[in-house]
Amino acid sequence: MTATVTTPGARRTRVLSKKALLPWVFLAPGLLLALVFKFLPMGKGVWLSFFKVRPFLGDQWVGLDNYTRVLTDHRFLDAIGHTLLLGIGQSLGAIAVGFLLALLLEGQARTLKIVRTAVFLPVVTATAVVGELWRLLYYPTSDGLINHALGFLGLGPVQYLDNPNTALWATMVMSVWMLAPYNMVIILAGLAGVDRTLYEAAAMDGVSLWQRLRYITLPAIRPALGIVLTLAAIRGLRVFTEVYVLTGGGPAGSTEVWMTRAYTLGFTRNDIGGASAASVVLLCVTLLLTVTVNYFRKRGDVR
Amino acid sequence: MGHRRRRRRLVATLAVTGLMFGTAACGSGSGSAGSSDPNTLEVWTRSNPDDAATYERVFAAFTKKTGIRIDYQPIINFDQQLQSRASTKDLPDVMINDTALMGSYQSQGLLKPIDPDGIAGHDQIDAKTWASTVGIDGKHYGIPYSRQAMTLMVRKDWREKLGLPQPKTWQDMLTLAKAFATRDPDGDGKKDTYGMVVPGSAQNGYAAWWGASYLWQGGARIVERTSDGGYKPVMDSPAAVRTVTWLKDNLFCGDNGVIQPGALTAITGTATNFQDGNAGMYLTGPYNMTTFDQTIGKDKYEVLPAPAGPAGNEVLADGENVYFGARTGKTEQEQALGAFLVSPEGQRLAMTGGEHQPVVRIPVNTTLDAAKVRNDPRWGVVQKAYENDSVVFPNAPDFAPVKQDTADALNALFTYCGSDVRSGLKELNDTLAGDLKDQDLLK
Structure with a gap:
């Protein structure tokens, strides 16, 4: 009697364990790649941040020394302000422009598809190329495209990148140009899911454009906006390539951000330990920010 | 039964693929063939x-x-x-x-x-x-x-057209630069030429690399060897203050067009105005000659010793x-x-x-x-x-931090025309002292 009861039970566990194993087997190649190329180097980076790194002579344990050095360095403290301004500015700017582009380019017509593809190009272009392109656009004489256009309005050539008061803003504009189309695609997907009958009902009630956006469109694309915001939180503060190719942190350090500073520390000053510590600090802040954004997103979803 | 076998085969394939990825990842970096062969x-x-x-x-x-x-x-x-x-x-x-x-x-x-x-x-x-x-x-x-060693490349055709002599002093150089900027040396009727090219960005220490020759010519040094084998920073010397002030007042904050636009964020890779044919002088290394021969032509430019400053015409080597x-x-x-x-x-x-x-x-x-x-x-x-x-540059200490900090300070002084050179260089000197102290070389 007991035997007949246990046999099917045992078989079920065996089948279950096989079933539980299978997804992991499918995931294994990806996980293995991530482990070798992502998590191990990341762990090593965290580990190195506690050492004075000397690859050949052997690393020296220095405890939290690298962290205190980074967090008390006035150049890093200056960079915090620039990083926040650039990170928040470019993220919000890219969301606003992405939303606008999505509204303008929503639809099925073939011309729209072509325009959408054209608008998306900056996202797939290498940042280094984009940087060179914008250096040409910003060229500080009337030969530069933007200054040439200003010339028609009778405005003199502007030194976008060589003026410490405008360099950070000029970098921000380029970043928005690069990031906005990506947000546009996500928001477009959200827009496609908006119930058309709501628009029709609204039209019958005679609402204004603003009211339609505020009460129908925005609430309907909340999930899409949530994704866009999460992505912005993740990548907003780690801005590096844009600044590196456009201004190199100059002039007079006015566009120096957290990661360009960490790069200088690691690769021109050979202080890998300090650079690792700076990167770990950024990782923690980014993690915290992402968790916070997600918390508010979930709370909003529940409501 | 066949279903199960197929599944098993799939699992085996995936496992093997995973292993292959793993070994491929470990295999990289061991390609130094013959490292044990003494010959x-x-x-x-x-x-x-x-x-x-x-x-x-x-x-x-x-x-x-x-x-x-x-x-x-x-x-x-x-x-x-x-x-x-x-x-x-x-x-x-x-x-x-x-x-x-x-x-x-x-x-x-x-x-x-x-x-x-x-x-x-x-x-x-x-x-x-x-x-x-x-x-x-x-x-x-x-x-x-x-x-x-650095030498001054000059557009010979432009200089001769304007009837000016080869620059022998800083003042000659400045006069020539202003003439290149204002007297339309390329004769196209447009004001689109500049006096000289300056890679003035702090990135990778370029501002210090370019500025060093002028500092030497002004009689200044960045760090100096002490008698007991250490080093001390000397960027707060009167000669350094005088030189940096001259550069700031005449090149960066003087008349428009003496240096190319965008110099403060230019590195050698982006400062291509000389080879593009819209700047007339460039104090740089001779490795550029191959490029210049091809882009502007061997007969169009000349290679001259650097113009002398108050203390001579020494250049960075x-x-x-x-x-x-x-x-x-x-x-x-x-x-x-x-x-x-x-x-x-x-x-x-x-x-x-x-x-x-x-x-x-x-x-x-x-x-x-x-x-x-x-x-x-x-x-x-x-x-x-x-x-x-x-x-x-002194090669015995780890000079990279010294060069980078010098470049940062010079770039900042050149950016803000209202800046006080003396206090800026004093601050730099303290930073350099810290760099040398980190290496136990400050004496």
């Missing part, structure tokens, strides 16, 4: 493919002569690669890289001391050049290989050294290669790249004459500047 030297140079073609010719001649094989690796991101090799404790046997990196490499223990007497033909390199490879502890850590990796156990073969590289034959091969870029600019071997070997008198100007009027 093969692994040689690294920081080179693009064009330079590498010249090096290959040099090494082929060496192998033919001595029978010692060369496993040659031209590497572009040299320092990152070197760090990863250092962590495996297996360095390349011989490396050819910038003179300025010697202090950094030595402080990391990457280099083997070199006895000049052990290098055949060492007496053909002069004492000044050998002195540039002495480390903090007084031992040599490199064999000089190639040297260069730099170049490449041959370094021996620490603990490689092949000293004899390495010395043989070192001797060949600095011999007249080795230097001559590297100076004449054929259709490729030459890798030796000014030969360190005193029996050779750069202008004669290349049959180009312009190289004589560079060689004379190197031999008579050049000062190198």
Whole structure:
């Protein structure tokens, strides 16, 4: 009697364990790649941040020394302000422009598809190329495209990148140009899911454009906006390539951000330990920010 | 049953794929073939493919002569690669890289001391050049290989058209720059030319690299050796204040067009105005001549000694050294290669790249004459500047932080025209003192 009861039970566990194993087997190649190329180097980076790194002579344990050095360095403290301004500015700017582009380019017509593809190009272009392109656009004489256009309005050539008061803003504009189309695609997907009958009902009630956006469109694309915001939180503060190719942190350090500073520390000053510590600090802040954004997103979803 | 077998096969395939990815990942980085063979030297140079073609010719001649094989690796991101090799404790046997990196490499223990007497033909390199490879502890850590000094490239056709003389002093240079900017030397009726090119960005220390020659000419230095073997920063000297003030007032904050627009964020890669034909002067290294000959033409520009400042016309010199990796156990073969590289034959091969870029600019071997070997008198100007009027960055300390901080400070002073040079340089001096203290060199 007991035997007949246990046999099917045992078989079920065996089948279950096989079933539980299978997804992991499918995931294994990806996980293995991530482990070798992502998590191990990341762990090593965290580990190195506690050492004075000397690859050949052997690393020296220095405890939290690298962290205190980074967090008390006035150049890093200056960079915090620039990083926040650039990170928040470019993220919000890219969301606003992405939303606008999505509204303008929503639809099925073939011309729209072509325009959408054209608008998306900056996202797939290498940042280094984009940087060179914008250096040409910003060229500080009337030969530069933007200054040439200003010339028609009778405005003199502007030194976008060589003026410490405008360099950070000029970098921000380029970043928005690069990031906005990506947000546009996500928001477009959200827009496609908006119930058309709501628009029709609204039209019958005679609402204004603003009211339609505020009460129908925005609430309907909340999930899409949530994704866009999460992505912005993740990548907003780690801005590096844009600044590196456009201004190199100059002039007079006015566009120096957290990661360009960490790069200088690691690769021109050979202080890998300090650079690792700076990167770990950024990782923690980014993690915290992402968790916070997600918390508010979930709370909003529940409501 | 067949269903289950199929599934098992799938699982097996996935597992094998996973393992293959794993081994592929582990397999990278162990490609240093022949590192145990005593008759093969692994040689690294920081080179693009064009330079590498010249090096290959040099090494082929060496192998033919001595029978010692060369496993040659031209590497572009040299320092990152070197760090990863250092962590495996297996360095390349011989490396050819910038003179300025010697202090950094030595402080990391990457280099083997070199006895000049052990290098055949060492007496053909002069004492000044050998002195540039002495480390903090007084031992040599490199064999000089190639040297260069800055010279002033001037658009000869423009200068002659405006009827102005070759610039001999800073004032001449400034007058010429203003004329290039305002008197339409290219004759297209538009005000689209500039006096001179300045790579003034702080990125990678460019502002300090460019500004050093002017500091020397103004009688200033960045750091100075003390009598007890240490170093002290001297960027707050009256000469430094005077020089930086002159540069700021006349080049960066003076008349429009004296320097090219965008100079404050320009590095050598983006400061292409001279070769683009819209700037008239460029104080730079002779390696650019190949490019300029092709873009603006050999007959259109001249190579002149740098105009003199208040203290003379000294310029910054730099170049490449041959370094021996620490603990490689092949000293004899390495010395043989070192001797060949600095011999007249080795230097001559590297100076004449054929259709490729030459890798030796000014030969360190005193029996050779750069202008004669290349049959180009312009190289004589560079060689004379190197031999008579050049000062190198101190290579014994790890100079990278000093150079970077100097560049940051200069770039900031040049950016803000209202800035106070004296207090800015005082602040820089304190920062430099901190850099030297980090290396226990502040005396």
